[in-house]
Amino acid sequence: xxxxxxxxxxxxxxxxxxxxxxxxxxxxxxxxxxxxxxxxxxxxxxxxxxxxxxxxxxxxxxxxxxxxxxxxxxxxxxxxxxxxxxxxxxxxxxxxxxxxxxxxxxxxxxxxxxxxxxxxxxxxxxxxxxxxxxxxxxxxxxxxxxxxxxxxxxxxxxxxxxxxxxxxxxxxxxxxxxxxxxxxxxxxxxxxxxxxxxxxxxxxxxxxxxxxxxxxxxxxxxxxxxxxxxxxxxxxxxxxxxxxxxxxxxxxxxxxxxxxxxxxxxxxxxxxxxxxxxxxxxxxxxxxxxxxxxxxxxxxxxxxxxxxxxxxxxxxxxx
Amino acid sequence: xxxxxxxxxxxxxxxxxxxxxxxxxxxxxxxxxxxxxxxxxxxxxxxxxxxxxxxxxxxxxxxxxxxxxxxxxxxxx
Numbered sequence: 001x002x003x004x005x006x007x008x009x010x011x012x013x014x015x016x017x018x019x020x021x022x023x024x025x026x027x028x029x030x031x032x033x034x035x036x037x038x039x040x041x042x043x044x045x046x047x048x049x050x051x052x053x054x055x056x057x058x059x060x061x062x063x064x065x066x067x068x069x070x071x072x073x074x075x076x077x078x079x080x081x082x083x084x085x086x087x088x089x090x091x092x093x094x095x096x097x098x099x100x101x102x103x104x105x106x107x108x109x110x111x112x113x114x115x116x117x118x119x120x121x122x123x124x125x126x127x128x129x130x131x132x133x134x135x136x137x138x139x140x141x142x143x144x145x146x147x148x149x150x151x152x153x154x155x156x157x158x159x160x161x162x163x164x165x166x167x168x169x170x171x172x173x174x175x176x177x178x179x180x181x182x183x184x185x186x187x188x189x190x191x192x193x194x195x196x197x198x199x200x201x202x203x204x205x206x207x208x209x210x211x212x213x214x215x216x217x218x219x220x221x222x223x224x225x226x227x228x229x230x231x232x233x234x235x236x237x238x239x240x241x242x243x244x245x246x247x248x249x250x251x252x253x254x255x256x257x258x259x260x261x262x263x264x265x266x267x268x269x270x271x272x273x274x275x276x277x278x279x280x281x282x283x284x285x286x287x288x289x290x291x292x293x294x295x296x297x298x299x300x301x302x303x304x305x306x307x308x309x310x311x312x313x314x315x316x317x318x319x
Numbered sequence: 320x321x322x323x324x325x326x327x328x329x330x331x332x333x334x335x336x337x338x339x340x341x342x343x344x345x346x347x348x349x350x351x352x353x354x355x356x357x358x359x360x361x362x363x364x365x366x367x368x369x370x371x372x373x374x375x376x377x378x379x380x381x382x383x384x385x386x387x388x389x390x391x392x393x394x395x396x
Binding site for chain 2: 058059060062063086091093094095097098099101165167170192290291
């Protein structure tokens with residue numbers, strides 16, 4: 001898919017600049033130019049595709065589909081809907097309360113709250129661009145599993161009393177919402193959204209790839225293997241803890257993880273790290289603190305963290 | 320005409336307020352523009368994502384930062 005691009009970068013670096021392909025400096029430069037262009041192209045294409053598809057859904061519609069669903073089924077559906085709806089942590093409160101109004105059980109709401117940020121378009125686009133479809137599929141698949149099981153467990157714990165705002169359930173069912181848009185409107189909207197996101201993250205990507213190129217060219221593999229590649233028991237939990245404060249920088253961190261894995265970091269550790277970055281976000285926790293008791297938030301974080309670590313250990317063991 | 324913007328204070332909500340004000344000016348009508356930040360009031364409208372736009376008590380959009388022209392369209396002829 002990117003042979004042409006690679007050939008063009010080859011020509012630019014080795015031909016036009018006349019640089020020697022054998023030196024590390026030149027290799028790092030080649031890596032930097034190639035990776036940056038590749039990631040930008042993929043980001044635009046994938047985010048556009050995802051947001052276009054998303055114009056057919058919104059959280060109001062999801063709520064209609066989820067109301068009255070039994071446990072497990074509801075958890076599964078809700079995790080799946082998490083992929084196709086955009087998530088913004090500033091919407092976490094109305095979403096949470098809106099779901100409760102429609103009498104959607106707490107556990108099902110949490111499945112959505114875990115899945116939605118984890119399967120966000122930036123993470124999917126970057127994963128696909130950097131690691132290929134197999135890792136992306138594993139990430140989404142196991143992400144869903146964590147969301148389904150995590151939500152199910154939260155639901156079983158009966159923590160409804162820790163919701164601090166009294167929610168009055170609606171009488172009757174929520175009516176379906178129709179989204180009437182022409183194809184042109186959808187395309188325009190998705191394009192505007194895509195550009196908005198790219199503007200927000202392009203600098204992070206540049207810095208991430210830059211540091212990645214540096215590691216690629218200069219940091220010896222043994223060094224990485226020694227610190228990140230060891231199958232010591234603590235590497236997975238450490239990756240999860242490091243991932244929590246990095247939510248807004250997913251775009252910059254992902255290119256780094258790619259270089260680290262290519263230099264020997266274990267894939268399970270990398271997966272745990274990526275999931276922790278997207279699913280456990282401190283700003284989201286701070287926002288939810290306004291309507292949820294700390295105990296509930298801590299339980300939610302704890303269960304998700306355990307699930308993510310499970311995925312990490314599993315992959316380190318089998319791959 | 321009464322226009323309400325529902326939102327708890329994220330950057331998109333603030334941008335929507337500006338767009339609404341611009342749309343009102345563009346149309347040249349009198350409108351009462353109000354930002355609703357109280358979460359309980361927002362819940363009364365039954366929206367699940369913010370920012371949402373309410374015109375004369377009716378939710379016309381949620382979870383989207385509308386453009387000025389889109390808001391003008393919602394305000395009707």
